[in-house]
Amino acid sequence: MIADPPRVDGFELRALCEADGPGLLDLFSDPEVCAFMDIDPLVVEAEALDIIDWAEALAAQGLGVRWGVRRAGDPRLIGTVGFNRIERDRGRWGEIAYDLARDQWGRGVMSAILPAVISRGFEDWGLLRLEAMVTTGNQRSCVLLERMGFRLEGVLARRGWWKDRAWDQMVFARLAD
């Protein structure tokens, strides 16, 4: 099952579900968290529920998955991580994505979690390539990916359009050993 969460010491990952609406609203209502993401900061819970619907539909079709992240024993949703896309038909690759609440940055949380997510893609699903799309300027994300063994392959100029403007996106990738 694609939605089965990887195990990470000290954290609990669980596929996003409707009950995560308030937590996701809290996470994605922060403009700093959304600064380089393709969404405006959320204002109402219905917007969070739309994202959860999207994530559930992805998982139901086997095309991706998004897990909510909590510290073990603490109910607060502190971030999300997962695969925006899993391609196993005309390729063997996945696109990872992740985010953390602002007060969790600089504490090594995503560095602790990503190895298990990467291993899910390579070891469990047999993918040959993992990639991540990073909006230019998102330095923290670049440093994280490089620490995880990803390499910058290039920049897709004006690939994105959100928040009423075009955005360049960097493609990072790590290949299976």
Ligand SMILES: CC(C)(COP(=O)(O)OP(=O)(O)OC[C@H]1O[C@@H](n2cnc3c(N)ncnc32)[C@H](O)[C@@H]1OP(=O)(O)O)[C@@H](O)C(=O)NCCC(=O)NCCS
């Ligand atoms: C991208 C994002 C998850 C990176 O968060 P982060 O806190 O920088 O990354 P990590 O969780 O790996 O933590 C690394 C930091 O923890 C520190 N750290 C502490 N203990 C650590 C440990 N055991 N291992 C690794 N790093 C550790 C590192 O020094 C680093 O801090 P610094 O950059 O201030 O020096 C975060 O900035 C974010 O959520 N941004 C908004 C959403 C977003 O843009 N998502 C990405 C879309 S592509």
